[in-house]
Amino acid sequence: MRILITLFFITTLGCSDNKTDFEKYNKLEHKAMLQFKNKEFEKALSSFEKAIDLKPKEDVSIYFYAAASALNADKKEKAKKLLIASIQNTNAAKDYFLNFDEFNNFRNEKLFLEIEGDYENHISKFYTNLEHPEIYREVNSLMELDQEYRTNGSEWNEIARIDSLNIKRLIEITKEYGWQERGWLVLWHQRQTYGEDNYVWNFFKPYIDDEIKKGNINKDFWTNFEEEQSIMKDKKQIYGLYWSQFDEYPIKDIENVDERRTEFGLPPLWYMNKVYGIELPTNYKRL
Secondary structure (H helix, E strand, O other): HHHHHHHHHHOOOOOOOOOOOOHHHHHHHHHHHHHHOOHHHHHHHHHHHHHHHOOOOOOOHHHHHHHHHHHOOOOOOHHHHHHHHHHHHHOOOHHHHHHHHHHHOOOOHHHHHHHOOOHHHHHHHHOOOOHHHHHHHHHHHHHHHHHHHHHHHOHHHHHHHHHHHHHHHHHHHHHHHHOHHHHHHHHOOHHHHHOOHHHHHHHHHHHHHHHHHHOOOOOOHHHHHHHHHHHHHHHOEOOOOOOOEEEEEEEEEOOOHHHHHHOOOOOOHHHHHHHHOOOOOOOOOOO
């Protein structure tokens, strides 16, 4: 079975089919990252740009790796355009821009000083392009409040009160404006009751499931919630998302873990080892 999964992953990375844009995006991103790690920078740049064309507002990291590919291919203007687009399309955090490791060999290039000096203007264009900037800011404020109460030594009952207020407001926002990606953290703090019959999951589970079917949300959305629930109940992982805790929380049915990951658009574990250097479980075997 694993042979088939590995072959499927490799041979379909660049294929054209009837899958959703998210599924095509995931495959292009995985293909591009493998090309980048293999120092095939021209090919990686092409694959990254195809993915960006599908989902230009999805992820800042794909822009940064695309820009790093362009820099390594000596395409500085292309890199500059990608970096500016990353800020204007994804609200790329300035600290991330300043500390992204793959840029370290190119920090003396003029384009980095130019972008840094004009960073706030690029951020302002991000907000200008939003349909509802006030809602984006409000969801950010919910996240900030969430973190403030968790880091200032608040009592648990006070944290629970804020969580309840935040999730109720997130439901209201979602009903009127649709799912807000930055609301994920607010929903994550409801994970202990994931799947239960309550007002949170009776709203969000069918809503998100429907958005996944429509191709508006990635298929891997629930994997973290399922992983957390499995760890709480069985002390075992389903997908191998907790890379540093394979010894403490082993992967159940590890022979088929890549099949489960592939089903939800996650790359095989061997990919995570090659691209990100994670240490694989001792009983994992790539056939």
